[in-house]
Amino acid sequence: xxKIVISFMIVACVSSVAYLIAADHIDAPAVTxxxxxxxxxxxxxxxANNSNMVFVVNVQGLLAPSATASASFDEEVMIxxxxxxxxxxxNLEDLVIQATFKNGKVRVYGPIAPIQKGVASTLVNSxxxxxxxxxxxxxxxxxxxxxxxxxxxxxxxxxxxxxxxxQAVLAGTATKFKDVGVDTFAGxxxxxxxxxxxxxxxxxxxxxxxxxxxxxx
Amino acid sequence: xxxxSKIITLGLLSVAAVSMSGCDKxxxxxxxxxxxxxxxxxxxxxxxxxxxxxxxxxxxxxxxxAMGAAYATKFKDRLLALNPDYTTNLLxxxxxxxxxxxxxxxxxxxxxxATTFYDGTNxxxxxxxxxxxxxxxxxLIFGGPDASEKPGLTxxxxxxxxxxxxxxxxxxxxxx
Numbered sequence: 001x002x003k004i005v006i007s008f009m010i011v012a013c014v015s016s017v018a019y020l021i022a023a024d025h026i027d028a029p030a031v032t033x034x035x036x037x038x039x040x041x042x043x044x045x046x047x048a049n050n051s052n053m054v055f056v057v058n059v060q061g062l063l064a065p066s067a068t069a070s071a072s073f074d075e076e077v078m079i080x081x082x083x084x085x086x087x088x089x090x091n092l093e094d095l096v097i098q099a100t101f102k103n104g105k106v107r108v109y110g111p112i113a114p115i116q117k118g119v120a121s122t123l124v125n126s127x128x129x130x131x132x133x134x135x136x137x138x139x140x141x142x143x144x145x146x147x148x149x150x151x152x153x154x155x156x157x158x159x160x161x162x163x164x165x166x167q168a169v170l171a172g173t174a175t176k177f178k179d180v181g182v183d184t185f186a187g188x189x190x191x192x193x194x195x196x197x198x199x200x201x202x203x204x205x206x207x208x209x210x211x212x213x214x215x216x217x
Numbered sequence: 218x219x220x221x222s223k224i225i226t227l228g229l230l231s232v233a234a235v236s237m238s239g240c241d242k243x244x245x246x247x248x249x250x251x252x253x254x255x256x257x258x259x260x261x262x263x264x265x266x267x268x269x270x271x272x273x274x275x276x277x278x279x280x281x282x283a284m285g286a287a288y289a290t291k292f293k294d295r296l297l298a299l300n301p302d303y304t305t306n307l308l309x310x311x312x313x314x315x316x317x318x319x320x321x322x323x324x325x326x327x328x329x330x331a332t333t334f335y336d337g338t339n340x341x342x343x344x345x346x347x348x349x350x351x352x353x354x355x356x357l358i359f360g361g362p363d364a365s366e367k368p369g370l371t372x373x374x375x376x377x378x379x380x381x382x383x384x385x386x387x388x389x390x391x392x393x
Contacts, residue, residue: 024258027265030274036255043324044332044345047384053328054388056346065393078252084281084323091281091323118280119254140387151387156380158389159261161351162373169370176369186379187393194387199328206342208323210259210281214252 025061025159025185035059035074036213039190040159043209046196053199055081055097057211058190061157068154068189069136073101076216079193080121083111085203092117095202098124099152099193105130106143106152106193111201121214147198155192157185254278259324261334261350266299266358267292267319276322285321292316299358300367306357307364308340315357346382346389351375 025039039061046052057079063071078100082093097110100123107130115122131143134153143150162181168174256277258264268276272291279287293316297303305311310318325341326332332343335353344350352372359370380390 024256024261024264027258027268027273028256028277029270030277031255034255038256038258040261041258041324042344042346043326044343045330046386047388048386053326053332054386056389063392068392077255078250080252082281091284091321119278121252121254123250123252125250136392142386149386154392155387155389156378156392158346158378158382160349160375160378161262162375165373166351177373179374181374183375183379189392192387192389194389196386202328204328207326207328208281209326210257210323212254212257214254217251217253 031213034077035072035191036077036215037061038211038213039157041211042158045199049196051199052196053202055193055195055197055209055211056158057081057099057193058155058157058159059193059213060191061159061188062185063154063157063189063191065187065189071136071154071189071191073106073133073152073191075100075102077101078121078123078214078216080212080214081110081195082210082212083202084208085205089208091208096121096124097195097197099150099195101133101152104133106133106150108143108148108150108193108195111197119212121212147201149194149196151192151194153192154189157188157190159185161185257322259322260319261344262354263319263322266354267295269295281321281323285317288320289313289317292320296358302361302366303358305362307360307362308357309362347377349376 028037031037038059040058042056044054046054060071078098081097083095084091085094093114095111096114099106099108107128109124109126109128112124112126127146129143129145129148129150131150132141134141136154140151160183163184165177264273264276293312296312296316303312324344327342331339332345333339334344334348334350356364356371359367382388
């Protein structure tokens with residue numbers, strides 16, 4: 001009970017702060033500034049291998065270069081990539097890829113059927129690939145196992161958008177974007193998780209996918 | 218209340234799990250590790266544009282299968298507030314249909330070919346690093362049936378990232 005009360009108090013305190021940051025940068029008032037704040041999600045065919053799919057999940061947006069060396073993944077947070085490969089697309093996860101960040105290593109499990117679906121998750125503890133989390137300024141450390149490649153560490157934020165102009169449009173202080181936009185995310189970093197898996201492990205045709213951050217209970 | 222009962226249920230589950238794991242040979246006390254969801258996303262910018270500040274935490278903890286029923290009307294109201302002149306868009310979707318699609322926040326990804334938010338031919342078959350996703354969304358919200366309406370609002374005129382991407386794993390650029 002104590003834990004429940006505490007978590008509700010935290011939600012109540014933080015929810016009073018309103019932010020407007022895209023793509024999903026700091027779009028979670030309850031977890032803003034924490035290791036579970038997702039900024040972006042990408043899913044694309046591997047540029048290096050047409051038979052593979054790449055998932056990129058970024059957390060902790062708008063890291064200044066001076067703040068990046070000391071940034072780290074939250075050891076109590078598990079990133080889950082959810083995959084609905086059903087014919088009906090019921091938007092329930094049939095497969096999950098789960099990533100944990102402990103003792104300086106990223107460990108990625110799956111793709112495998114989840115133990116439970118929905119907002120509660122259980123670590124699948126299946127076969128995994130792992131890699132040392134790449135330190136700021138070091139060459140990427142890549143782990144490979146079971147056909148899966150994994151990377152975790154700081155990267156340039158791949159997102160680009162004139163957020164300031166957009167906010168001015170929404171606020172009614174501008175009627176259009178600038179003729180030459182200013183990338184609000186230029187020169188900033190994120191903490192990235194990159195996972196590449198064979199497409200054959202995901203299903204066939206089209207999948208629906210989404211990413212969640214989940215705190216250990 | 219629903220959330221509390223879920224947490225309590227989870228708590229009971231994990232207690233059961235721990236006592237069960239005590240019976241087998243696995244000496245890892247955390248053999249069953251459980252988690253509670255805190256944030257989620259699929260399509261870029263959706264929460265930013267369509268979910269009001271007071272609803273963001275709720276949206277982030279609503280499973281996609283339940284999002285349509287909970288959010289389609291709210292998204293439609295927001296769409297028509299942003300663009301009172303909305304009729305249909307480049308995807309030929311009227312306000313209700315477009316809002317319904319957006320409210321279920323999942324990213325559709327093709328396993329059979331081009332994976333892009335929009336490349337002039339393929340629409341919503343994935344999201345690659347270089348996709349100008351915000352401009353695509355602005356076109357769909359403000360551009361009308363043929364993308365020609367409200368030209369000042371359909372492109373933020375930031376068309377590419379500030380660093381080049383790589384064709385080799387992990388694809389993202391080195392940090393600043």
